[in-house]
Amino acid sequence: MTADHNTNPDVDVVVIGAGFSGLYAVHRLHNVEGLNVLAFEASDTVGGTWNYNRYPGARCDTEGYYYCYSFDRELLQEWEWTGKYPEQAELLAYLEHVASRYDLRRHIRFNTRVAAARYDAPTSRWIITTDAGQTVTARYFVTGVGHLSIARYIPEIEGMADYAGEWQHSSRWPREGIDLTGKRVGVIGTGSSGVQMIPVLAKQAEHVTVFQRTPQYSIPARHETATPAFFAEVKRHYDEIWAACRQSAGGFPWQHNGISALEVSEAERLATYERLWQEGGIKFAFGSYKDLSINIAANQTVSDFIRAKISQVVDDPETLASLLPTDHPFMSRRTIVDTEYFETYNRDNVALVDLRKTPVVRMTKRGIETTAGEVGLDLIVFATGFDAVTGPFFNIDIEGRDGLKLTQAWAGGPQAYLGLQTVGFPNMFMITGPTSATGNLPLNAELHVDWIADCIAQLDEAGAESIEPSDQAQQEWMREVARMSERSMISRADSWFNGANIPGKAHGHLFYLGHFGRYRTTVTDTARDGYRGFVLSPRREQPTA
Ligand code: NA7
Numbered sequence: 283m284t285a286d287h288n289t290n291p292d293v294d295v296v297v298i299g300a301g302f303s304g305l306y307a308v309h310r311l312h313n314v315e316g317l318n319v320l321a322f323e324a325s326d327t328v329g330g331t332w333n334y335n336r337y338p339g340a341r342c343d344t345e346g347y348y349y350c351y352s353f354d355r356e357l358l359q360e361w362e363w364t365g366k367y368p369e370q371a372e373l374l375a376y377l378e379h380v381a382s383r384y385d386l387r388r389h390i391r392f393n394t395r396v397a398a399a400r401y402d403a404p405t406s407r408w409i410i411t412t413d414a415g416q417t418v419t420a421r422y423f424v425t426g427v428g429h430l431s432i433a434r435y436i437p438e439i440e441g442m443a444d445y446a447g448e449w450q451h452s453s454r455w456p457r458e459g460i461d462l463t464g465k466r467v468g469v470i471g472t473g474s475s476g477v478q479m480i481p482v483l484a485k486q487a488e489h490v491t492v493f494q495r496t497p498q499y500s501i502p503a504r505h506e507t508a509t510p511a512f513f514a515e516v517k518r519h520y521d522e523i524w525a526a527c528r529q530s531a532g533g534f535p536w537q538h539n540g541i542s543a544l545e546v547s548e549a550e551r552l553a554t555y556e557r558l559w560q561e562g563g564i565k566f567a568f569g570s571y572k573d574l575s576i577n578i579a580a581n582q583t584v585s586d587f588i589r590a591k592i593s594q595v596v597d598d599p600e601t602l603a604s605l606l607p608t609d610h611p612f613m614s615r616r617t618i619v620d621t622e623y624f625e626t627y628n629r630d631n632v633a634l635v636d637l638r639k640t641p642v643v644r645m646t647k648r649g650i651e652t653t654a655g656e657v658g659l660d661l662i663v664f665a666t667g668f669d670a671v672t673g674p675f676f677n678i679d680i681e682g683r684d685g686l687k688l689t690q691a692w693a694g695g696p697q698a699y700l701g702l703q704t705v706g707f708p709n710m711f712m713i714t715g716p717t718s719a720t721g722n723l724p725l726n727a728e729l730h731v732d733w734i735a736d737c738i739a740q741l742d743e744a745g746a747e748s749i750e751p752s753d754q755a756q757q758e759w760m761r762e763v764a765r766m767s768e769r770s771m772i773s774r775a776d777s778w779f780n781g782a783n784i785p786g787k788a789h790g791h792l793f794y795l796g797h798f799g800r801y802r803t804t805v806t807d808t809a810r811d812g813y814r815g816f817v818l819s820p821r822r823e824q825p826t827a
Contacts, residue, residue: 296420297321301330303426303713303727324395332373334431339482340370343619366508398679433673441644462486471665497607500618504562529799533722543571543580604636614775670778682707695790699751708748719801720793746818755815766796
C-alpha cells in the first residue's frame, strides 16, 4: 500500500531521519510489514551522519564489514568495501545504494525538518508538524534522529563576530570542499573528528594550528591491512560473524580474552597489547583483557602502554608533554582511532597550542588570541562536538500525554526504558534512544527497528491502542544504567557520553554501558514475555480483558 502523502496526511507511522536507523525503519515497516510509512529528512538526501560529516579525513572508525546492515544476506554478498575503515563518501554511497535497492526514497520527504510532534490522546494519534507548517497524523511516531550530527556544538568565544576569515563546524563541511592550498588553518577540538581531520588538513594546508584542551588516547587504525582475500573470507563467514557480534560485549565480531590484565605477567600483557596495537582499531580496547574498562588498576597498564607509544612518536618534548593524557584513564572517553595523528605533530607545518597552559582570550579579526599571543588564521574549524543524544530530540518540540513536554520529562537528564520508549509518550519509539546500548550502532538500530516492527504487529493483533513503559520498569532500568555507568571508566571523565561537554547541560546517563549481548537478550525477552515492563492500553471501542 502506498499513500499519496499530499492528499492523505494520515499514515500508520511517521519516521524521522534517513540515516542508518530511519532507512531500515522505512524498509522494515513498509516493505516487510506493509504499513503506510512517511519519513522526514532535513537534508536533501539520505545518509544521516554519513551525509553531514564530510570533513577531510572523515571515516568510520569501526570496520565497514560489520558497521553495516545485517538483515539481507544478498546485500552483504553484493556490496564491496574498498578497505577496512570506509571513508564518509563510501558509507554515503552504501546508504544511497540501500535507499535505491529497497526503493525507500518515495517514502521520504526530503528537505523537511520536523518542528513539532504532539500526542493527541482523544484520537491516539501523533500530530507531526513540519518546519513548513504542514501537518501529518500518525498512529506511531518513530525517531531515528541519531546521536550527534544534527545538534552541532559551537562554543561561544568572545569576539567571534570580529573574525573576518572563514569558519566551519566539522559536521557541516561544504560538499564542494574547501581549497586549503596556501591557507593557515586552526582546528579547535581533538575528539574523533579533530583527530581524523588534523593529519589530512596538514597535508593540504600551508599550516595547521591545533587548539587542544584535553590530550587524548588514540589507537592506530592500520587501514592498510585490509585485502581482497580478507573480504572474501568475511563473505564466506558472514553468518558466524553476525552471530558473534550479536552475543559480544560491544556488538563487534570479537570478544575480550576472558582474563584480567592483572592475572598475567607484565611481559605477557605487553605482548598482548603490542599484538593488538599492530593489528589496529578499537579491538585494541575491547578485544584484549576483560577488565580494562571497569578496573582502574588493570586500566592503568593499558593507559601506560599508550602513553609510551605516544612518547615514541612525538619528537618535540614540549609538544609531547602537552599530548600525553595523564588526567583521565583510557576508555573514560569514547575510544579514538587515528591514522598518523601523533606523527603529524612532527611536521614543520603543524603547531599545537595547549589551551590548558595558554587559554583562548578571544577571537580577533585575524584569528585567535590566546594568553601566548595571536595566531593568524584563514580558516577556523570547530571540531567541538555535539549536544549529543538529547540535542536532536530537543530540536523538536515533542509533547506527550497530558501536555508533558519531552524537555520537561528529561530536564534532569534523559529517562527511558531500554532506549526504546519513555514514560508519558505513548506510541513514540526511539531507535537507539537514550539509555540504549552503544558500540556497533547499525546493529543496535536493527535490533530496535525489528523490536518496534514486531511490537506494532503485536499491538494490532492484541487490539491494543497504545504502548509505553511503566514507571517502575523505567526507574529500574535507569538504576541499572546508572550502575553500569558508575562501574565504567566513563564515570571518570567529562565527555559527551555523560552530557558534560555542553555548558549548562544536565549530566545524565546517555547510554547503557553494560554488555551488548545481554542488552540484546533483555530487549528481545521483554517482547517474548508479552512486553514486560510496558503498559498496553486497550482500544477504547474494542476493550479487551
Ligand atoms: P567530541 O568527541 O565531543 O570532541 C570535541 C572536542 O572539542 C574535544 O576535544 C573538546 O575538548 C573540544 N572542545 C569543545 N569545546 C571546546 C572549547 N570551548 N575550547 C576548546 N576545545 C573545545 O566531538 P567529535 O566531533 O570529535 O566526536 C564526536 C563523536 O563522533 C565521536 O565520539 C565519535 O562517536 C564520532 P575537551 O576534550 O572537552 O576538553
